[in-house]
Structures are given as structure tokens and as C-alpha cells.
Amino acid sequence: xxxxxxxxxxxxxxxxxxxxxxxxIRDHLNLTGTKYGCGRALCGACTVHIDGExxxxxxxxxxxxxxxxxxxxEAIEGPVAEAVVxxxxxxxxxxxxxxxxxxxxxxxTLLSKNPDPSDEDIDASMEGNLxxxxxxxxxxxxxxxxxxxLGGRS
Amino acid sequence: xxxxxxxxxxxxxRQFLKAAATGAAVFAIGFYLPFGRRARxxxxxxxxxxxxxxxxxxxxxxxxITLISKYLEMGQGVxxxxxxxxxxxxxxxxxxxxxxxxPNDASVYNNLVxxxxxxxxxxxxMAGSWEQMRKVGAAARSMFVxxxxxxxxxxxxxxxxxxxxxxxxxxxxxxxxxxxADAMQLPVPRDAxxxxxxxxxxxxxxxxxxxxxxxTDGRATFALDIRRPGTVxxxxxxxxxFGARPTGFDADAAKKLPGVLDAVQIPTGVxxxxxxxxxALRGRDLLSVxxxxxxAETRSSEQILADYRxxxxxxxxxxxxxxxxxAALGRATQKFSAEFTFPYLAHAPMEPLNCxxxxxxxxxxxxxxxxxxxxxxxxxxxxxxxxVDRVRIHTLLSGGSFGRRGNPVGDWVAELAQxxxxxxxxxxxxxxxxxxxxxxxxxxxxxxxxxLEVGLNDEGDISGWQHxxxxxxxxxxxxxxxxxxxxxxxxxxxxxxxxxxxxxGDFSVRSFNAESPLPVLWxxxxxxxxTAHVVETTIDALAAMAGxxxxxxxxxxxxxxxxxxxLKLAAGKSGWGGNPGENRGRGIACHRSFGTPVALVADVTVxxxxxxxxxxxxxxxxxxxxxPDIVAAQVEGAIGxxxxxxxxxxxxxxxxxxxxxxxxxxxxxRMREMPKVEVHIVxxxxxxxxxxxxxxxxxxxxxxxxxxxxxxxxxxxLPFALA
Numbered sequence: 001x002x003x004x005x006x007x008x009x010x011x012x013x014x015x016x017x018x019x020x021x022x023x024x025i026r027d028h029l030n031l032t033g034t035k036y037g038c039g040r041a042l043c044g045a046c047t048v049h050i051d052g053e054x055x056x057x058x059x060x061x062x063x064x065x066x067x068x069x070x071x072x073x074e075a076i077e078g079p080v081a082e083a084v085v086x087x088x089x090x091x092x093x094x095x096x097x098x099x100x101x102x103x104x105x106x107x108x109t110l111l112s113k114n115p116d117p118s119d120e121d122i123d124a125s126m127e128g129n130l131x132x133x134x135x136x137x138x139x140x141x142x143x144x145x146x147x148x149x150l151g152g153r154s
Numbered sequence: 155x156x157x158x159x160x161x162x163x164x165x166x167x168r169q170f171l172k173a174a175a176t177g178a179a180v181f182a183i184g185f186y187l188p189f190g191r192r193a194r195x196x197x198x199x200x201x202x203x204x205x206x207x208x209x210x211x212x213x214x215x216x217x218x219i220t221l222i223s224k225y226l227e228m229g230q231g232v233x234x235x236x237x238x239x240x241x242x243x244x245x246x247x248x249x250x251x252x253x254x255x256x257p258n259d260a261s262v263y264n265n266l267v268x269x270x271x272x273x274x275x276x277x278x279x280m281a282g283s284w285e286q287m288r289k290v291g292a293a294a295r296s297m298f299v300x301x302x303x304x305x306x307x308x309x310x311x312x313x314x315x316x317x318x319x320x321x322x323x324x325x326x327x328x329x330x331x332x333x334x335a336d337a338m339q340l341p342v343p344r345d346a347x348x349x350x351x352x353x354x355x356x357x358x359x360x361x362x363x364x365x366x367x368x369x370t371d372g373r374a375t376f377a378l379d380i381r382r383p384g385t386v387x388x389x390x391x392x393x394x395x396f397g398a399r400p401t402g403f404d405a406d407a408a409k410k411l412p413g414v415l416d417a418v419q420i421p422t423g424v425x426x427x428x429x430x431x432x433x434a435l436r437g438r439d440l441l442s443v444x445x446x447x448x449x450a451e452t453r454s455s456e457q458i459l460a461d462y463r464x465x466x467x468x469x470x471x472x473x474x475x476x477x478x479x480x481a482a483l484g485r486a487t488q489k490f491s492a493e494f495t496f497p498y499l500a501h502a503p504m505e506p507l508n509c510x511x512x513x514x515x516x517x518x519x520x521x522x523x524x525x526x527x528x529x530x531x532x533x534x535x536x537x538x539x540x541x542v543d544r545v546r547i548h549t550l551l552s553g554g555s556f557g558r559r560g561n562p563v564g565d566w567v568a569e570l571a572q573x574x575x576x577x578x579x580x581x582x583x584x585x586x587x588x589x590x591x592x593x594x595x596x597x598x599x600x601x602x603x604x605x606l607e608v609g610l611n612d613e614g615d616i617s618g619w620q621h622x623x624x625x626x627x628x629x630x631x632x633x634x635x636x637x638x639x640x641x642x643x644x645x646x647x648x649x650x651x652x653x654x655x656x657x658x659g660d661f662s663v664r665s666f667n668a669e670s671p672l673p674v675l676w677x678x679x680x681x682x683x684x685t686a687h688v689v690e691t692t693i694d695a696l697a698a699m700a701g702x703x704x705x706x707x708x709x710x711x712x713x714x715x716x717x718x719x720x721l722k723l724a725a726g727k728s729g730w731g732g733n734p735g736e737n738r739g740r741g742i743a744c745h746r747s748f749g750t751p752v753a754l755v756a757d758v759t760v761x762x763x764x765x766x767x768x769x770x771x772x773x774x775x776x777x778x779x780x781x782p783d784i785v786a787a788q789v790e791g792a793i794g795x796x797x798x799x800x801x802x803x804x805x806x807x808x809x810x811x812x813x814x815x816x817x818x819x820x821x822x823x824r825m826r827e828m829p830k831v832e833v834h835i836v837x838x839x840x841x842x843x844x845x846x847x848x849x850x851x852x853x854x855x856x857x858x859x860x861x862x863x864x865x866x867x868x869x870x871x872l873p874f875a876l877a
Binding site: 016020023028032035038040043088094104122124133136 | 227228229230231360362363365366367368369370371372373374375376378379381387412413430431432435502503504505506551552553554555556586588589783784787790791792793794795797816817818822823824825826828830831
């Protein structure tokens with residue numbers, strides 16, 4: 001049995017410790033906001049927060065996630081998360097929307113560490129989150145908007 | 155905030171009618187509409203045949219209005235667009251609007267541009283529903299007003315509809331939800347007047363996307379997110395060569411995994427059924443499969459291209475022929491001749507292909523981001539041996555498509571049906587394609603070869619244009635063949651070229667159908683994604699040879715006002731003619747597809763063999779912009795999508811094996827590569843034309859022409875090679 005602490009609750013899972021965290025989240029806990037895109041940490045669609053840091057859940061083994069503090073898109077909260085989600089909606093960022101959970105999780109990590117990111121900072125920090133619909137220009141604008149709403153300068 | 159679950163309509167059409175008949179707190183509107191013949195993917199449906207009844211909206215007692223969307227939402231904003239048209243004529247408040255996807259029933263939910271087919275594509279949705287959805291809204295509004303008039307014993311003329319309510323000067327007020335049961339008993343007016351454009355409150359406004367809230371908090375339900383009790387997940391070992399067939403397999407190692415339940419052979423490979431996704435994928439990797447490669451594609455990309463060149467030496471089929479191109483070329487004083495090549499391309503939507511099928515009480519229930527429901531239902535019915543009327547498709551949000559989910563042979567849906575049939579599974583089965591399955595799964599944009607020769611006379615005017623196109627036909631052998639193929643020429647192989655709006659007097663295009671077991675498919679903007687590059691690169695080169703300004707040269711050849719206005723708007727907004735600076739180049743391209751001209755001005759910086767696209771100024775003429783912000787988003791997105799094909803994307807074969815597999819060697823555009831994009835819309839109240847695809851075709855030539863401006867080097871192959 002593996003104890004997974006996710007979104008503030010502890011769950012006992014009878015699963016292979018080598019199973020990627022992504023599949024435990026989606027198939028065993030039925031939290032489907034976290035997406036499968038590549039399975040190899042190449043696209044960022046599966047991004048969650050582990051101990052407050054953006055992490056690709058497709059490439060973290062369940063055994064290594066045990067006991068750590070995991071947050072998925074369904075349970076994000078606080079001023080940064082609210083600013084990011086609000087800006088995403090104000091700027092009509094989404095198209096198909098499939099990558100956006102991961103984009104939002106990465107953006108929250110970025111803004112939590114850097115309240116006033118430059119375009120360069122954004123490009124560097126969001127490099128691993130792919131969007132096939134090409135919403136990048138709006139993602140960048142929404143991160144700047146979030147920063148402004150949070151009191152940063154950009 | 156709007157609340158839309160993105161869940162499919164739970165009720166079938168019969169159930170809707172039943173709910174309507176019992177007077178439950180559901181208002182369902184039946185409506186008669188013209189049933190169009192197809193009008194080749196360019197525009198508005200034609201009138202008029204005996205029409206079927208349609209059901210497009212429900213209203214509950216709390217005054218929530220739910221659009222029943224017959225189109226798949228794959229990111230293009232169609233649910234917002236349809237809801238806007240409906241709400242406009244209905245006089246609804248935007249906050250009331252929700253959406254669901256329609257059940258599969260082409261007698262009601264057919265795409266009026268396609269004909270008797272339920273499906274989404276060809277950038278037809280807004281053009282095809284512009285009249286229909288507004289008429290539905292206008293009829294419903296009239297019914298609510300009439301219901302209130304009867305209830306209050308007042309003349310209809312004294313009442314008005316506003317924000318989902320009917321009002322009277324006396325202060326009487328009733329919500330549509332309150333009036334629904336009474337309104338439903340009234341006859342449907344067939345000619346309720348549509349609003350004057352001057353009175354539009356929602357059309358033309360930047361309303362927030364109706365699907366945005368759920369797509370930003372994890373609630374949006376894509377096909378991969380559907381959870382049916384007892385679901386079994388299936389992953390398939392596909393053949394390493396296109397056209398190969400499985401002849402036997404050994405699943406002993408796979409079956410030792412605790413989560414693996416079964417393994418079955420199907421025509422497209424061997425499927426592992428397992429308790430969860432991880433076990434299915436692992437089990438699949440442990441299979442050992444024997445393949446019959448006797449009919450497989452074993453060539454490499456270079457050989458295929460060499461075969462294309464050999465084929466181009468033949469006669470081909472006439473796709474366009476006017477004047478005498480050969481004679482005019484003989485009179486020419488300058489000639490431009492070139493060969494252009496394009497690789498196979500995968501669509502690679504972010505959500506890999508997947509769908510779930512459950513056999514229950516003799517019916518097949520499919521959950522999928524279904525883009526061609528009329529195909530998918532038929533495919534399932536045939537494989538499962540049931541009537542098409544026993545197939546229920548629950549359409550769900552799709553994580554992109556770019557053409558991949560609308561397959562005339564329904565490959566992924568068929569594969570799942572074969573698994574269910576072979577395993578005789580009583581449990582729902584969810585087929586999951588990995589990213590590797592997706593990148594290696596075929597149904598690519600075909601590889602294409604263009605060879606052309608164009609002459610100029612002393613005045614710099616075109617004197618003869620001879621052109622050959624070699625590629626695999628996308629439409630031949632599909633149910634859409636009659637629509638798109640005539641006398642052997644697949645229109646999609648030459649669209650945007652054979653019907654170019656440029657006035658060319660002596661013009662010949664010949665089409666050559668290449669053959670391969672590798673399956674091909676439409677890929678965002680279909681033939682335009684290669685023809686636009688060839689035509690617009692050539693026109694740019696001709697302008698240079700004629701010593702003319704590229705914008706002026708194009709204007710001289712373009713008679714249509716829509717093309718001209720679009721080109722001039724892009725040139726004007728970009729400050730065309732300025733000098734972009736050292737190591738930088740500026741290029742322009744203009745191309746019309748799906749009825750919509752798009753002109754792009756690209757600014758690029760060239761650094762050795764590398765280039766960066768700094769900025770794109772776009773102009774677009776799509777008729778009325780129902781939601782200008784979504785129009786802009788589609789053009790921005792099309793540029794981001796297409797850019798990867800200039801930078802690096804290609805599917806290559808080595809002895810038949812695909813060399814790419816995942817996002818490390820088939821890398822979509824990344825954020826740092828995204829140029830600043832500015833979108834300008836030509837103001838118009840014309841009926842809307844397409845917008846999902848038309849932003850793609852002009853990107854490659856605009857950037858290529860900018861690179862040529864900076865370096866003198868033309869881009870004859872995709873992806874671009876500056877070295």
C-alpha cells in the first residue's frame with residue numbers, strides 16, 4: 001500500500017510503486033484535470049505541484065511521490081492561483097484547452113517565485129509546456145496580467 | 155460566469171421529444187430548415203429541399219439556456235460562436251448560455267455544407283450555421299413573446315424580449331424559463347424576422363469563450379476523462395510498417411503483469427486489455443507479434459520522392475487548363491522554374507486519440523471527440539453487426555484535432571470496435587493511443603512534390619504557367635470521393651493552385667496520384683498548406699524578376715475585392731516598404747482558403763542557418779466576425795501551429811519505418827519561438843466564411859519571402875533549410 005497525499009487528503013493505493021504518478025491520479029483517484037500528452041516529460045500537460053514545485057507527473061514514480069504534498073489543478077488556491085486563472089479567463093487564452101491545466105500549474109510556480117517575470121523569464125520557465133493550438137502569445141500576456149494583478153510591475 | 159460542463163447531451167433526440175411532450179421543465183424547439191446540397195467547402199449552404207426538424211436548445215426553469223452543438227469543439231471556438239448566434243436572436247443574456255454536444259443524428263444535426271452528414275470540418279461551421287442558428291433563436295424568441303402575450307392577454311406588439319425575459323410596460327415580467335412550458339405548446343413560426351445588424355448586441359463583440367471556465371479549472375471533460383464503471387483500458391501494438399498485418403502473437407510476458415486481463419488480435423495489431431492505462435501500456439510493450447509485411451510500405455522518404463519525380467515525367471491528369479501555357483512560355487523572355495517538396499506531417503493533437511465503447515442492451519455507446527459522427531456510427535455498426543440506429547455517440551470535447559479526428563474510415567473508432575468484438579468484452583473498453591502511436595500512426599498530411607515553370611514577358615507580366623503536383627489522394631476511396639474527386643483529380647491535391655484567384659491567362663496544372671500503403675489524411679487547411687507556399691513563393695520571385703513591389707505586383711493580378719482589401723490592410727498595418735534592419739527581412743503572402751483571404755507580413759531575423767520569426771501582421775476577411783477575439787485567436791494559433799512545419803517538423807521513413815516517435819523528435823512550436831502576432835479584420839457584414847484553417851497556408855510563404863528578402867535564398871523545401 002502506498003500513501004499518497006494529494007489535494008490535502010491522504011489516499012491508500014494498492015498499486016505498482018513504479019506506476020507513474022499521472023496514471024495513479026487519473027485512473028485510481030479519478031482526478032482527470034491532469035492530462036496525458038507524451039508520457040516522457042516532453043510536453044507538460046501532466047504538470048502538478050509536488051511540495052509547491054511544478055513537476056511532470058508522467059515521469060515521477062508513484063513510490064517517489066509517496067508522502068509528499070501533491071496538488072492538482074482541481075485544488076489550486078490562493079492569490080497567485082486566483083490571479084492566474086482569472087487572467088486566463090479575461091484574455092480568452094484557451095482553445096482546445098487540453099494543455100492548459102499544465103500551463104496554469106507551471107505559471108503558478110513561476111509567479112510564486114518571480115512576481116514580475118520578463119518575457120525571457122516566461123519563455124525559459126514555460127519552455128517545457130507545449131500548446132499545439134498555439135496559444136503562447138496569450139499565455140505570455142496572461143502571465144503578465146497575473147503579475148500586474150498581484151501587484152508586480154509588468 | 156458561464157457554466158458549461160462540456161458533457162455530451164445525455165438525452166437522445168427521442169428522449170428530448172419525450173421530455174418536450176410531457177411538459178417537463180425543458181423547452182425543446184423543433185424547427186424546419188432548408189437542407190442544403192454541398193457547396194464545395196467554400197461557403198454557405200444552398201437552398202432548399204424538404205427539411206427535417208431540428209432541436210438546438212433547451213431552457214430550464216432556472217432560465218439556463220443550453221445550446222445543443224452539432225459541431226465538435228476542438229478549440230476553434232465553435233460552441234461560443236453558435237451560442238452567440240442563438241443568444242443574439244433569442245435576446246438572451248450571455249451569462250445564461252451553456253452548451254452540450256448533440257447526439258448522433260444526421261437527419262437533424264447534419265452539416266448543411268457537407269450534405270446529409272453529421273460532422274465538423276472544412277472551416278464550415280459558422281458559414282453553415284449562420285442562418286440556421288439565428289433562425290432557431292428568432293423563432294424561439296417569438297414563441298416566448300407569444301406565450302407571454304397569451305398568458306397576460308396582451309397584444310404581442312406591446313411586449314419585448316430582453317436578456318432572457320419577456321417584458322411589458324406595465325412592469326409585467328417573465329423569464330423564458332417560466333414561459334417554457336407554455337411556449338412549447340405553440341406552433342414554430344417559420345419566418346420569424348432576423349435582427350438588423352445595427353441592432354446586434356452580441357455578434358461582433360468579444361464575448362468570453364463559453365468553454366473557458368471549465369478549461370481553466372480541470373473540470374472540462376475530454377474523451378480521455380470519461381469514466382464508466384468497470385472500464386477496461388486497451389493499448390494496441392501496431393505494425394512497424396504501414397500496410398503490415400499481424401499473423402500471430404505471444405502475450406505470455408504481458409499476461410504476467412497483475413493488471414493485464416487479456417490480449418486479442420485485431421486487423422490493425424494486437425490489443426492488450428488491462429485494468430488501468432499503465433498496465434495496458436506496459437503490457438502492450440511486452441507483446442511479441444509476428445507481422446506479414448508482404449503488402450507493406452518499405453521505401454524510405456528519399457525513394458518515395460524519387461518515385462514522385464519519375465511519375466512527374468508522365469502525363470498526369472489535367473486539373474486546370476486555359477489558354478496555351480506551352481506556347482506562352484515559348485514567347486517568354488524570362489523564366490522561373492522550381493521544384494518544391496513537402497514531407498509527411500503528423501497532426502499530433504495534444505490529446506492523443508482515444509475513445510470508449512460500451513455494449514449495453516444491444517446498443518453501442520461511443521464516447522469520443524467524434525468529428526464525423528456519420529462515419530463513426532457506420533463504422534461501429536458494421537463491425538458490431540448492429541443497425542446504425544443502435545449506435546449512440548456521446549461526443550466530448552477534443553484536445554485538438556487539426557483534421558486527425560475526422561477520418562473517413564474512422565480508423566481509431568474502428569480499432570476499438572474490433573477490440574470489443576474480438577474480446578467480447580461486456581465491460582466498457584477505453585482505447586488509449588500513446589504519443590508514440592500517434593506520431594507513428596499514419597494518416598499524415600501526404601508528402602508532396604511540385605514542379606513548375608513560369609514565364610515573364612518584357613513588361614514583367616506572366617507569360618505561361620505550367621505546373622505539376624504529385625501526391626497521394628486524400629479523398630479517393632472515401633465516402634467523400636464524389637464530393638472532391640472528378641475524372642481522377644482529387645481537388646484537395648491542387649486546391650489553392652488550380653483555382654488560384656490570380657489572373658493567369660495561359661495556365662496548366664497537372665495532377666499525379668501517387669500510391670502507397672501509408673494512409674494519408676487532411677491536415678489543417680488540406681491542400682492549401684502546400685499549394686499556398688508554392689504559389690506565393692513563386693509570385694514573390696516573379697515580382698522580384700519583374701523589378702516590381704511584391705504588394706503592387708499581387709494587386710495587379712488580383713481582381714477580387716476581398717483579396718485586395720485584405721492584402722492592402724496587411725500592407726498598411728505593417729508599414730510595408732520600410733527597412734526592417736540588418737540581418738532582417740520582411741515578406742508578404744496572401745492566400746484565400748475556405749472562402750477567407752488571409753494576408754501575412756512577416757518580419758524575420760536571420761542568423762547564419764537559423765532564423766527567428768519576430769513579428770507577423772495579419773489581415774483577414776472572414777465576412778462578419780461573430781467574435782473578433784476568437785477570429786484573432788484562430789489566426790494567432792494557426793501561425794503557432796504552422797510555424798513548427800517551417801522550423802523542423804517532418805515525418806520521415808527509413809525502409810518504411812517512421813523515424814520520429816514523440817515530442818523530442820517531432821517538436822511542436824515552443825513558446826520562445828512564437829512571434830508577436832497582430833491580427834486585423836476587414837470590417838464586413840457579409841455572411842461568415844471559414845477561420846479555423848485559413849491562417850495556416852500563408853505563413854510558410856510569408857516567412858520564406860522574408861528570408862529571401864534578407865538572404866536572397868528562396869525556400870523550396872519544408873521544413874526550411876537555410877544552409
